[in-house]
Amino acid sequence: MGILWETGFWVFFFVTIVLAGGAAWMSGRAVARGWRPYWHAALWMLLLGAATRFIHFALFGGSLLSLHYYVVDTIVLIAIAGVAHRFTLTRLMTRQYRFAFEQTSPFGWRARSSR
Template structure:
């Protein structure tokens, strides 16, 4: 799986998945909490992916301007941010509009019956 990162799997998991993914998850929650449209997640994760790629370059001598590794990082961060966004939006909908919606899972809700 060295095709995921140019500086090793451990570095990829720690820096991109754990640190970057955690930041992306929290950013997604923050965007949802302020009722920002989901489309903004794409822009902010593009910026965060650039920052994570810079950390790969500065700390571990990874490739800075590699479109492939940037897109891999972007995809991981976008997935984490989407999970954070959807979980917060679900919480918002079932708490602020509890007479209209009920939770059906960690990322879904449905209209209340009768």
């Protein structure tokens, strides 16, 4: 048992990062493509965190009602969804409004300077 994982690193990596993290990435992307604010994705991650705890419990013998590991899983999922939301929003702003904005990084944009 560790601070971040209960049943082992590889179980945490596969279930929380790969499986649930993929769902978090797609959720953050979907929220951004709907032009909704980030906190919508964060609310969905609360439910996904509970589903992730259930998978840990049902398949790998983890505890179902552990508040500590639920919070850890949910924070990881919120972070992944946040990165996906910002990345997708940057792509949307700089591609759809190419005349007004230019991309400064994978996660940011700025107004184009008028010449």
